[in-house]
Every structure is written in structure tokens, then in C-alpha cells.
Amino acid sequence: MQSKKLFGQDREVKQSSQSENEKLIKIGDLKILPCKQVYKPSDDTFLIFDYLSSLKPSLKNEQRKALDLGTGTGVIAVLLAKKGFTVTATDINPKSGNCLKLNASINKVARKITFKLGNLFEPVKKEKFDLITFNPPYLPIKPNKGDYLSLAWSGGCGGREIIDTFLEKAPSYLRKKGKIVFVHSSLNNLEKTLEICKKVGIKCKVLREKKFFFETLYLITGKPEMEVTLSKH
Numbered sequence: 289m290q291s292k293k294l295f296g297q298d299r300e301v302k303q304s305s306q307s308e309n310e311k312l313i314k315i316g317d318l319k320i321l322p323c324k325q326v327y328k329p330s331d332d333t334f335l336i337f338d339y340l341s342s343l344k345p346s347l348k349n350e351q352r353k354a355l356d357l358g359t360g361t362g363v364i365a366v367l368l369a370k371k372g373f374t375v376t377a378t379d380i381n382p383k384s385g386n387c388l389k390l391n392a393s394i395n396k397v398a399r400k401i402t403f404k405l406g407n408l409f410e411p412v413k414k415e416k417f418d419l420i421t422f423n424p425p426y427l428p429i430k431p432n433k434g435d436y437l438s439l440a441w442s443g444g445c446g447g448r449e450i451i452d453t454f455l456e457k458a459p460s461y462l463r464k465k466g467k468i469v470f471v472h473s474s475l476n477n478l479e480k481t482l483e484i485c486k487k488v489g490i491k492c493k494v495l496r497e498k499k500f501f502f503e504t505l506y507l508i509t510g511k512p513e514m515e516v517t518l519s520k521h
């Protein structure tokens with residue numbers, strides 16, 4: 289419990305020291321401008337970014353739709369657009385929209401990305417995607433009123449609220465053969481997450497993991513289990 293608290297505070301201090309005029313940072317081949325009150329790419333971002341970077345750009349991706357939930361600066365959305373996907377990026381933080389637009393322009397993929405403001409899948413009701421990415425907030429803390437940045441780590445009561453809702457809803461937003469790729473922390477009970485994957489009919493596996501002082505970060509991928517259809521006579 290103590291370590292969770294310290295971890296949260298540590299991140300908060302690092303992130304809140306961002307100034308309005310931050311300099312461009314280089315992440316892989318991208319140039320990203322961090323913005324005030326928007327989550328600055330960090331270790332969890334790099335875990336998912338490195339994996340997605342290893343995917344080959346494909347002409348087939350031109351027809352593929354990706355959804356980047358909780359996009360922050362838009363770094364993952366921009367990467368996916370560079371890989372050829374048509375991307376929708378969402379965030380509950382209104383400051384994220386401008387930041388993403390800026391970063392999409394800097395990296396010359398603005399026409400491939402649409403930003404929608406809102407909670408998880410609410411802004412994309414009735415749409416389906418080939419790839420859904422999410423680096424979710426997961427600390428068991430309440431967001432501070434008026435502090436958009438605190439939404440980046442507040443995972444609601446017990447820290448699992450956002451992850452659980454994401455997993456329960458994800459199958460309805462996946463195209464056939466679609467997949468989810470998301471970041472998970474050892475602070476959030478990996479076994480429980482894998483159990484929920486099973487319960488909602490998603491076959492999940494850990495792709496990568498990275499150890500840090502207070503936690504281990506996992507990168508998880510999942511795709512819908514084959515539907516078992518019973519023939520009627």
C-alpha cells in the first residue's frame with residue numbers, strides 16, 4: 289500500500305513539473321511535443337510504443353481502423369497512423385485533443401487521425417476496429433477536481449475500474465480478427481485481469497514485461513475467442 293502511494297506521488301511530481309513550453313522529444317522516429325496537463329510519455333508508453341514500432345507498415349493497414357483509448361499526447365495514435373492505420377483517438381482529458389492535433393501535424397499524419405473527447409468507448413459507439421490500444425490509468429486514487437493530469441493515473445476505486453470496464457466492453461468494438469493491446473501493472477493483479485479476459489471471451493497473453501522498482505509492467509494482447517456455434521436441427 290505504502291509503495292503504491294509513493295509510486296503515485298513520484299509520478300505526479302515528475303509529470304507536474306512540465307512547463308507550458310516543453311521542447312520536442314524524440315520517441316523512435318517521431319517528434320512529440322509534451323503539453324501542459326497532458327500525460328507525458330513515460331515507461332508505460334515506451335513499453336507499448338516499442339512493441340507497436342516493431343509491426344511492419346502494410347498497405348493492408350490502409351483499410352484497417354485503429355482506436356487509441358486515452359491517447360494523451362497522441363504518441364501511440366501518431367505511430368499507428370505512420371503504420372498506415374486510420375486512427376480514432378479518444379481521451380477524457382479535453383487538453384489531450386489539441387496536443388494530439390499538434391503532434392499529428394508535426395509528424396504529418398493529421399489527415400489520418402480523428403480525436404473524440406469522452407469516457408472510454410462512449411465517443412465511438414457502434415464503431416468496430418481492427419486494433420484497440422490502451423495505456424490505462426491504474427492507481428487506486430481519486431482524480432483531483434480541475435486537475436486533468438490526475439486522470440492519467442486515477443484508475444478509480446481499487447485502481448481496476450477503468451481496466452475492468454475496458455475489458456468488458458472491448459469485444460463489442462472489435463472487428464473479426466481484431467485485437468487489443470494494452471499495458472498492465474503488477475499493482476493491479478495480473479491473474480484477475482487474465483480471468484476477466486476469459487470471462488468476456490478474449491484470449492489474452494502477456495507479450496512483454498519490464499521490471500521497475502515498485503512494479504512490473506506487462507504488455508498484454510488479446511483477441512476474441514472463436515465463437516462456438518451449435519447447429520440447430
Ligand SMILES: C[S@@+](CC[C@H](N)C(=O)[O-])C[C@H]1O[C@@H](n2cnc3c(N)ncnc32)[C@H](O)[C@@H]1O
Pocket residue numbers: 327328329330332333357358359360361362363364378379380381384406407408423424425436439440441450
Ligand atoms: C497513462 S496515460 C497514457 C497516455 C498515452 N496513451 C501514453 O501512452 O502516453 C492514460 C490516459 O488515459 C486518459 N483517461 C483516463 N481515464 C479515461 C477514460 N475513462 N476514458 C478515456 N481516457 C481516459 C488520461 O487522460 C490519460 O491521457
